Amino acid sequence: MKAATGERFRAMGCDIVVAGGDPATVAAVLERWEAAFSLFRPESELSRVNASPARVLGVSSLFTRALEVALDMVAETEGLVDPTLCGRWHEVVLSGRLLSRPPGLALDLNGVVKALAVDEAAATLDGPGFVSVGGDLAVRGPVDVALPAGGAIRVVSGGLATSGTASRGAHLVDTATGRASESCWEQVTASGATCLDADVAAKAGFLLGERGPEWLETRGIPGRFVGRDGEIVENGAWHYATEAVPACT
Amino acid sequence: MKESSRIERARRRARTAKVSLGALTALVFGVAFVGAKTHAPGHNKGKAQPLGAPSSFERAVRRSALQGGQIAPPAQPPAVSSSTS
Numbered sequence: 001m002k003a004a005t006g007e008r009f010r011a012m013g014c015d016i017v018v019a020g021g022d023p024a025t026v027a028a029v030l031e032r033w034e035a036a037f038s039l040f041r042p043e044s045e046l047s048r049v050n051a052s053p054a055r056v057l058g059v060s061s062l063f064t065r066a067l068e069v070a071l072d073m074v075a076e077t078e079g080l081v082d083p084t085l086c087g088r089w090h091e092v093v094l095s096g097r098l099l100s101r102p103p104g105l106a107l108d109l110n111g112v113v114k115a116l117a118v119d120e121a122a123a124t125l126d127g128p129g130f131v132s133v134g135g136d137l138a139v140r141g142p143v144d145v146a147l148p149a150g151g152a153i154r155v156v157s158g159g160l161a162t163s164g165t166a167s168r169g170a171h172l173v174d175t176a177t178g179r180a181s182e183s184c185w186e187q188v189t190a191s192g193a194t195c196l197d198a199d200v201a202a203k204a205g206f207l208l209g210e211r212g213p214e215w216l217e218t219r220g221i222p223g224r225f226v227g228r229d230g231e232i233v234e235n236g237a238w239h240y241a242t243e244a245v246p247a248c249t
Numbered sequence: 250m251k252e253s254s255r256i257e258r259a260r261r262r263a264r265t266a267k268v269s270l271g272a273l274t275a276l277v278f279g280v281a282f283v284g285a286k287t288h289a290p291g292h293n294k295g296k297a298q299p300l301g302a303p304s305s306f307e308r309a310v311r312r313s314a315l316q317g318g319q320i321a322p323p324a325q326p327p328a329v330s331s332s333t334s
Contacts, residue, residue, distance in 0.1 A: 006329065017329050076315055135332035144323045146330035158318025164333045189331055193316035201315050221317040241320045 012038075012114060012133060018121075020129015020140060026121040030133065033117035036062050037109050049099065050106040057099045064097050069196065070112045077204040081111045115161065115199035122159075122195070136161040138195040148187040149226045153242050159195030163188050163202040164226070184209045184227060191222040191238070 006019035011030040018026045037046045045063050059067070070083040071092065082089050085108050092107070093100040101107070118138045121131040128141030137145065138159040145160055146152045153160075164187030188206040192198030201221045205212035213235040216223035222238035234242075 019328065130329060132329045132331075135330060137329060137331065142321070142324075143329065144325050144327045146327035148332055152323040152327045154321040154323050156319035156321050158316075160318065160320075160331050162331045162333050187333055191318035191320045193318050197315045198318060201317075219315055219317070221315060222320055237317060238320070242322050 006130070006132070012117070014114075014134030015132075016134075017132040017137075018125075018129070019143075020127050021121075021125035021131070025124045026131055029121040029124060030117050032062070033113055033120075036060065037066065037113045039108065039110070046107065046109060053103045055100060055103055059097055059099045061097065063099075064094060066109050066113055066116060067092070067094055067099065067107070069116060070107075070109050073112055073196075073200045077200060080204045080207045081200050083107050083109055083111065111203060112196060112200065115159070115194070115196040118159065118195040130155075136195055136199055147189060147224065149230060149232060151232075153191075155191065158191060158193045159198040160189065160191050161195060161199035161202045162190075163199070163206045183207060183212075185212065185225045186228050187226040188212060189224045189226075190216060191241075197221075 006017035007023040009016050009023060009027065011027055012034050016023075016026070016030065034044075035041065036044055038044045039047060039050075041047060042051075045060060049057055049059065049063070067083065070081075071089065071094065074080075074082045074089045079087060079089070084092065084105060088102075088105055091102055091105060114133055115136060118131055118133050118136055121133075122138035122140060125131070125140050130137050130139040130143045136159070137143070137155070139155045139157065142154050142156050144152055144154050148162055148164075164185060165183075183206050185206050188202045190198045190201035190205055192201055201216055201219070201223065205216050205223050205225065208215050213223055213225055213233055217235040217237055220237055221235075222241050223235045224238050225233040225235075227233065
């Protein structure tokens with residue numbers, strides 16, 4: 001099978017690669033998410049919510065969906081991937097499209113928004129292909145992917161995401177301390193049923209440090225960890241899935 | 250006259266005793282009534298609460314837990330790379 005080549009452009013502050021679909025359609029999906037959730041755009045819905053002094057606000061259905069997912073994920077990761085970045089996610093309450101939170105408690109939905117956008121963009125593909133946003137990708141059909149620190153795997157279905165400090169420095173916040181995480185890993189790559197699952201799993205694996213491989217393993221999530229010294233650790237799920245089976249002779 | 254006075258006093262005492270007993274009975278009944286209404290109401294005066302699980306729990310179950318994807322050994326040159334963004 002010939003390797004898929006993709007169309008490349010920039011969006012969401014990242015390099016985008018699209019194969020098997022219309023780049024303009026994908027760009028429109030990504031722009032919709034960025035317009036609503038970018039913290040660098042004062043007119044975005046997230047910026048306006050964070051700036052509002054009101055305790056209770058009406059929010060859009062897209063905002064509701066993203067925040068619901070973020071609250072599900074913070075519970076799923078035992079508080080690691082937290083939309084408040086400070087362990088106060090219990091104070092955020094959604095009731096239908098009404099959001100209640102203490103004024104001044106800022107939300108950061110970047111932990112889930114990019115991956116949600118990738119999954120939605122991948123759903124627009126016409127056939128086999130993939131959407132990659134800054135290296136986080138969702139596939140339709142098998143796609144071979146190069147990995148950090150060398151090597152490659154085939155993503156058969158779902159998504160693949162990498163989190164770490166390699167390109168943006170220490171930007172993942174440890175909610176227990178409120179400071180940038182000092183993980184023993186430089187980059188963590190995880191495979192998920194969706195790009196969202198992969199991205200959240202990679203972040204959690206990174207933030208958990210030495211407990212990361214086991215945490216992913218108990219959930220059946222393949223994870224690959226690149227240490228600060230360049231050592232590569234694969235959990236069991238990753239190792240067995242990518243182990244080359246010797247041909248019968 | 251003296252006999253009449255003694256009978257009259259006895260009647261007064263009896264009347265006082267009956268009134269006191271009636272008042273005491275009414276008081277005990279009132280206290281017991283209010284106490285019973287407070288501590289063992291016959292029906293719930295608050296808004297009925299649904300018996301189902303909290304919506305956050307239902308949402309989490311619906312969405313299920315994080316799930317792993319399917320990966321395999323590579324079969325051709327990589328078309329794209331995964332990296333931190």
